[in-house]
Amino acid sequence: MTLSPRYQILLLAMTTFVAGANEYILAGILDLVAPGLNAPVALTGQLITLYAFVYGLCVPLVIALSSHIGRRTVMITAMTVYGLASMLTLLVNDFWAFVPLRIIQALSGGTAVVTALSTAATLAGVQRQGRAIATVIMGFTASLIVAVPIGREIALRFGWHAVFPLIGLLSLATALSHRIVLPALSPAASIPLREQLAILRRPAIIGGLMVTVLWMAGYVTTYSYLTPYLIDVQHLPSEWVSPVLLAFGVASLAGSRLGGSRTDRHGFHATLVVSKLLQMLFLATLPLAAWVLAPGSLAAVAAILMLWSISAWAAGPAQQVRAAAMIPGAQGVLVGLNQSGMQIGIAIGTALGGLATQTFGLADLPWLSVALILASLILMAALRSRAPQGYASGSIAGR
Structure with missing residues (x-):
């Protein structure tokens, strides 16, 4: 067929x-x-x-x-x-x-x-x-x-x-x-195993993968504990948590699609910069909403979460394309390494979120996420200044 x-x-x-x-x-x-x-x-x-x-x-x-x-x-x-x-x-x-x-x-x-x-x-x-x-x-x-x-x-x-x-x-x-x-x-890939493993010894590749690790850790740090955060910090009624999480998930679908289209039109670098800036903005808005708005402001909190979800998931396709562009001809290997970076980020972010919850409390989780995503953005900018012209332009084709 x-x-x-x-x-x-x-x-x-x-x-x-x-x-x-x-x-x-x-x-x-x-x-x-x-x-x-x-x-x-x-x-x-x-x-x-x-x-x-x-x-x-x-x-x-x-x-x-x-x-x-x-x-x-x-x-x-x-x-x-x-x-x-x-x-x-x-x-x-x-x-x-x-x-x-x-x-x-x-x-x-x-x-x-x-x-x-x-x-x-x-x-x-x-x-x-x-x-x-x-x-x-x-x-x-x-x-x-x-x-x-x-x-x-x-x-x-x-x-x-x-x-x-x-x-x-x-x-x-x-x-x-x-x-x-x-x-x-x-x-x-047709790259011999020894050369594939040697890729990991390149500082630019390690740095590029750390961009992924920090970004994913920033996302997961808050997301892993989102349910208790919404109940204990934002004071949402427990019966509304599931619908809010469903809306968050639906927004992630829109974010993935939007991120893919923007990557094809504007390149991965521009898409990642805008996405990460927006992620930090909406994450920072969550604790501000808890301070300013009345407890249990369902509509406002749901809207902020959906905007965060869209911006976070919009980075996914761009991050994959960015990884694939690091070395011409090694796309499969690099996509695999990037996926690994995401998983390591998940493990680190979950651990950091748990530690922060026990040490500082749930309310500070979004700020920790902001710090991790900011570190990812700064590292990405530093690496771009040293990258080859085709890669720095933001697409595999170098457009």
Whole structure:
């Protein structure tokens, strides 16, 4: 079966939807999984950190080792392994038995996502790669909006053991769809493994990845604790938190699409500068709203959160395109490293948010996020002044 690149890219978005579901759902059913694993909630929560660190540190190695294999084959294999590991959780009743399956999920799911992102950029071509990457990233946001609440309802009705095998079935169906719909794809990179690993020794690459780590850590620092922040600091009624979070998720879809279009039209640098400035503005507005507005000002807080979500997710496609532009001919490797940077940022941001909450309280979380995003913006500007002309211009094509 042959479909146009547009529909092939939509199928790639299904890959990120399934992978995102497995990563995000655990946070939504943590209180239900912990008793099932005979472990405290705090320990069970470390499965989220484990996933992020394994993804961030080990997936680049998997991408490097598989760089001589066609990308369709890599995605089919990764999604099949991912699906089988997810279905095996049906047999798990102990925390330590879950750990190896979680590691396999992170390695296979991360490999599938990185390959899907680089494939989307290739299928779309240079002029439309920002929108293509945005479409694939929208799979993540869709999983956040759809999979998490549905997963919790399934867990409440049928037990948490029913959730991950269902994701496994979706993974296997996605792998089969790749086999039927996607064309045979060339390997993601022809760079030898030693040279790929040597990329990480370049200061400019480390600096570029730190831009991603700081940006994502800034986002997650507040987002990870958004529910208690809204209830305890903004004093929103608890029954309105879920609708507000749903609106936040819907806004993220719009942000991803907007970010992709702006990246194609104006280049990644301009898009990132505007996006990060707006993120800092709206994050700073949150504590100001808590001081100035009456407690529980639902409409105002919801509006601020939606604007923050749009600006934050608009940076996603631009950040991916920026990473791919750092070294010509190493797009697949660099997209993988950037994904790893995001996962490490998630782990760091969650840890910093928890530490700040215990030390200073929830009210100061947005200021910490602002500081991290500002550091990301300053580092990005410093690196741009030293970058080659084509890269500094803000697009792979150097336009």
